[in-house]
Amino acid sequence: DTDDVxxxxxxxxxEHRTALLGQDAVRSALDEALRExxxxxxxxxxxxxxxxxxxxxxxxxxxxxxxxxxxxxTVLYSAxxxxxxxxxxxxxDAPEADRERFDTAVGLLRTEAERLSVPHHVANARQFVADIxxxxxxxxxxxxxxxxxxxxxxxxxxxxxxxxxxxxLAQILLAKQEPEEAAELLHRAISDAVRYDEKDFPxxxxxxxxxxxxxxxxxxxxxxxxxxxxxARFDQNEAFDDAAQARLQLVDVLAExxxxxxxxxxxxxxxxxxxxxxxxxxxxxxxxxxxxxGLRELGEYLPSAEExxxxxxxxxxxxxxxxx
Numbered sequence: 623d624t625d626d627v628x629x630x631x632x633x634x635x636x637e638h639r640t641a642l643l644g645q646d647a648v649r650s651a652l653d654e655a656l657r658e659x660x661x662x663x664x665x666x667x668x669x670x671x672x673x674x675x676x677x678x679x680x681x682x683x684x685x686x687x688x689x690x691x692x693x694x695x696t697v698l699y700s701a702x703x704x705x706x707x708x709x710x711x712x713x714x715d716a717p718e719a720d721r722e723r724f725d726t727a728v729g730l731l732r733t734e735a736e737r738l739s740v741p742h743h744v745a746n747a748r749q750f751v752a753d754i755x756x757x758x759x760x761x762x763x764x765x766x767x768x769x770x771x772x773x774x775x776x777x778x779x780x781x782x783x784x785x786x787x788x789x790x791l792a793q794i795l796l797a798k799q800e801p802e803e804a805a806e807l808l809h810r811a812i813s814d815a816v817r818y819d820e821k822d823f824p825x826x827x828x829x830x831x832x833x834x835x836x837x838x839x840x841x842x843x844x845x846x847x848x849x850x851x852x853x854a855r856f857d858q859n860e861a862f863d864d865a866a867q868a869r870l871q872l873v874d875v876l877a878e879x880x881x882x883x884x885x886x887x888x889x890x891x892x893x894x895x896x897x898x899x900x901x902x903x904x905x906x907x908x909x910x911x912x913x914x915x916g917l918r919e920l921g922e923y924l925p926s927a928e929e930x931x932x933x934x935x936x937x938x939x940x941x942x943x944x945x946x
Contacts, residue, residue, distance in 0.1 A: 846872060
């Protein structure tokens with residue numbers, strides 16, 4: 623038995639060591655790139671003449687000083703991103719060394735971006751700080767940094783960079799029970815993402831957040847529209863569990879607004895054979911429980927009892943910790 627455990631654990635241990643080696647290699651390469659960037663910054667001023675034919679060709683018709691500054695800040699950004707990923711993986715119990723590495727990297731990016739008057743990279747630095755602060759529970763710092771980052775984006779003349787910041791800030795405001803401003807931010811985030819054709823912007827979860835904000839504002843019609851849109855977009859992305867979660871939120875809104883029959887219809891669609899087959903079994907159980915209760919509210923006692931029996935049968939084989 624011991625040998626079996628050792629053999630089973632070996633691939634995982636090897637994978638872990640490989641991952642660590644990969645991280646070390648990335649850090650080493652970045653440290654070398656940072657040293658080279660510092661050397662070039664000293665030896666080749668940003669406003670100096672092109673160095674070599676390649677840079678001369680690349681700089682033709684361009685602002686060489688600006689291009690060099692952006693290249694330099696891209697290296698600093700990469701260092702922050704790696705430090706951010708390392709720290710994020712270890713939160714909330716990250717070693718002090720990882721915290722210091724992140725703080726140093728993000729501080730350098732922000733300082734240099736301010737010195738070189740590149741506000742969108744100042745915004746990037748603030749967003750990293752805000753994200754870590756939010757994960758550590760410091761929502762005050764996170765909110766402050768995100769608001770300042772939006773100001774930096776405005777100054778950068780790159781308005782498309784504000785969509786994610788607005789969505790992140792809206793999440794914090796919703797947690798603080800400030801749905802009105804959150805809804806405004808989410809509407810703007812979505813409209814800008816569409817306007818500037820941001821293909822990577824997460825529209826589905828943003829619509830879900832907007833539905834949540836509308837619910838808090840008592841705008842049930844808006845909540846229904848936004849949650850329905852979120853579910854449809856999750857379906858398009860083949861994120862079927864997320865789509866079902868959005869529909870379960872939609873069910874709550876419909877029930878709260880007195881549309882119990884519509885709520886039951888949504889639940890029946892979630893539990894259709896084709897839809898349920900692609901869902902996590904616990905999510906299916908949650909939907910079935912909601913359907914049983916919804917049918918009971920409508921006075922459909924026999925169908926309700928049948929759903930309760932199906933639910934009991936589904937969960938009977940679960941382990942104690944997995945039961946709802």
